[in-house]
Amino acid sequence: MTQQLVRPPNGKVIAGVCAAIADRFGLSRGLVRVGFVLFGLFGIGELVYIILWIMIPKSDLL
Numbered sequence: 001m002t003q004q005l006v007r008p009p010n011g012k013v014i015a016g017v018c019a020a021i022a023d024r025f026g027l028s029r030g031l032v033r034v035g036f037v038l039f040g041l042f043g044i045g046e047l048v049y050i051i052l053w054i055m056i057p058k059s060d061l062l
Contacts, residue, residue: 003023007058008059008061017052017053018032
């Protein structure tokens with residue numbers, strides 16, 4: 001069963017982008033967050049995060 005990529009209403013720190021990616025691919029949320037921090041330090045992680053924040057829809061569940 002393939003899950004849809006949506007930002008969850010709970011378990012988010014800023015916008016839920018890392019939580020959405022972690023839930024979709026079955027990864028640890030902490031591991032995805034660390035990856036974004038490292039990518040931000042050595043690349044364009046902030047820009048990618050903002051783009052994903054805009055592109056990934058919020059979950060309809062409360």
